[in-house]
Amino acid sequence: MSMICLTDFEEYAKEHLSKATWDYYAAGADECCTRDDNLLAYKRIRLRPRILRDVSVSDTRTTILGTEISFPVGIAPTAFHCLAWHEGEMATSRAAEALNTCYITSTYSTCSVEEIASAAPSGYRWFQLYLYRDRKLSEQIVHRVETLGYKALVLTVDVPYTGKRRDDIRNQFKLPPHLKVKNFDGVFQETAGPEEYGIPANTLDPSISWKDVCWLQSITRLPIIIKGILTKEDAELAVEHGVQGIIVSNHGGRQLDGGPATIDCLSEIVDTVQGRVEVYMDGGIRTGSDVLKALALGAKCVFIGRPVVWGLAYKGEDGVREVLQILNDEFRLSMALSGCRNVSEINRNLIQMSKL
Numbered sequence: 001m002s003m004i005c006l007t008d009f010e011e012y013a014k015e016h017l018s019k020a021t022w023d024y025y026a027a028g029a030d031e032c033c034t035r036d037d038n039l040l041a042y043k044r045i046r047l048r049p050r051i052l053r054d055v056s057v058s059d060t061r062t063t064i065l066g067t068e069i070s071f072p073v074g075i076a077p078t079a080f081h082c083l084a085w086h087e088g089e090m091a092t093s094r095a096a097e098a099l100n101t102c103y104i105t106s107t108y109s110t111c112s113v114e115e116i117a118s119a120a121p122s123g124y125r126w127f128q129l130y131l132y133r134d135r136k137l138s139e140q141i142v143h144r145v146e147t148l149g150y151k152a153l154v155l156t157v158d159v160p161y162t163g164k165r166r167d168d169i170r171n172q173f174k175l176p177p178h179l180k181v182k183n184f185d186g187v188f189q190e191t192a193g194p195e196e197y198g199i200p201a202n203t204l205d206p207s208i209s210w211k212d213v214c215w216l217q218s219i220t221r222l223p224i225i226i227k228g229i230l231t232k233e234d235a236e237l238a239v240e241h242g243v244q245g246i247i248v249s250n251h252g253g254r255q256l257d258g259g260p261a262t263i264d265c266l267s268e269i270v271d272t273v274q275g276r277v278e279v280y281m282d283g284g285i286r287t288g289s290d291v292l293k294a295l296a297l298g299a300k301c302v303f304i305g306r307p308v309v310w311g312l313a314y315k316g317e318d319g320v321r322e323v324l325q326i327l328n329d330e331f332r333l334s335m336a337l338s339g340c341r342n343v344s345e346i347n348r349n350l351i352q353m354s355k356l
């Protein structure tokens with residue numbers, strides 16, 4: 001089977017995964033308006049290509065937090081990779097290392113942070129953190145990933161409660177018994193009481209607030225990136241609280257339905273931040289020209305979620321490599337066709353503002 005674009009992987013995954021797993025990965029909240037708009041919003045944006053600029057050589061490299069990556073696309077944190085492929089996050093980790101890009105590992109991985117790190121010892125990794133009611137649990141995992149060489153903490157702030165994903169409720173979705181949230185093996189699993197996805201309900205702390213960002217800073221020396229900002233007001237607060245980066249994200253439309261597409265929020269946040277911290281984004285990136293548009297609107301790097309689990313479902317590590325390689329090739333081509341030789345030449349002049 002020849003894979004030409006990321007939607008080919010989506011079709012494959014839909015055909016080959018169990019219905020409950022497919023539904024979990026695909027889910028959006030409620031009516032899925034925000035999930036779908038994440039993709040559609042890119043298609044409303046038009047580019048202004050420049051010509052005759054000698055694009056015989058093009059360079060897709062960039063840096064995030066001072067580290068070079070081969071192109072401005074990283075892997076967003078998504079849970080439960082062993083549902084898609086038996087080696088789960090270890091396969092994802094190896095693919096990210098091979099393509100020299102950043103992998104943000106989810107708190108809810110089905111391999112442990114130790115297994116993920118040793119699968120790809122030279123890989124560049126950040127760790128995604130949720131805040132637990134039991135702060136000791138959060139503190140312990142932070143110290144584990146520090147020791148393992150993860151280079152930043154990505155604090156997800158848009159899940160005070162899990163969004164209402166209708167198919168997951170209908171399917172009574174939960175991890176099968178042979179899979180575990182490995183980072184908390186023996187902690188989560190032994191807790192009695194109601195569950196969500198096989199994880200004890202009420203582990204996440206809905207009282208999370210800016211005070212907790214200060215708390216996190218007090219227990220770690222790692223840079224902190226806030227994931228889930230959609231407004232200029234919260235972007236300003238993030239900068240004032242001394243974080244090192246922002247990920248503009250609506251959790252792939254899985255949390256608040258009716259919120260904006262992430263690409264539609266990006267300029268307001270970039271304009272507010274004025275370069276004081278790096279701004280990244282995720283949600284709905286499926287082609288190289290989507291990446292180009294996000295960079296033109298000020299993102300330093302974008303992250304992909306669902307396409308990675310589709311790649312895993314297709315062929316494990318090799319499938320994720322193919323997903324990343326296709327996106328890299330498409331991005332390089334879009335850059336060249338719009339007259340950009342390197343990422344520093346990508347700017348807002350590439351966007352037809354009247355159509356925004």
Ligand SMILES: Cc1cc2nc3c(=O)[nH]c(=O)nc-3n(C[C@H](O)[C@H](O)[C@H](O)COP(=O)(O)O)c2cc1C
Pocket residue numbers: 024025026038076077078079106107108128156227249250251252253254282283284285303304305306307
């Ligand atoms: C199946 C699935 C699981 C996810 N798990 C997490 C998670 O554990 N932590 C987190 O911060 N975000 C999680 N997300 C959100 C992603 O990090 C990201 O924001 C989103 O998938 C980006 O949209 P895309 O899938 O359209 O690329 C998850 C998303 C999906 C689809």
Ligand SMILES: CCCCCCC(=O)C(=O)O
Pocket residue numbers: 079108159162196197199251254
């Ligand atoms: C108990 C909360 C489970 C969240 C699982 C991971 C996630 O963020 C998702 O969107 O799914």
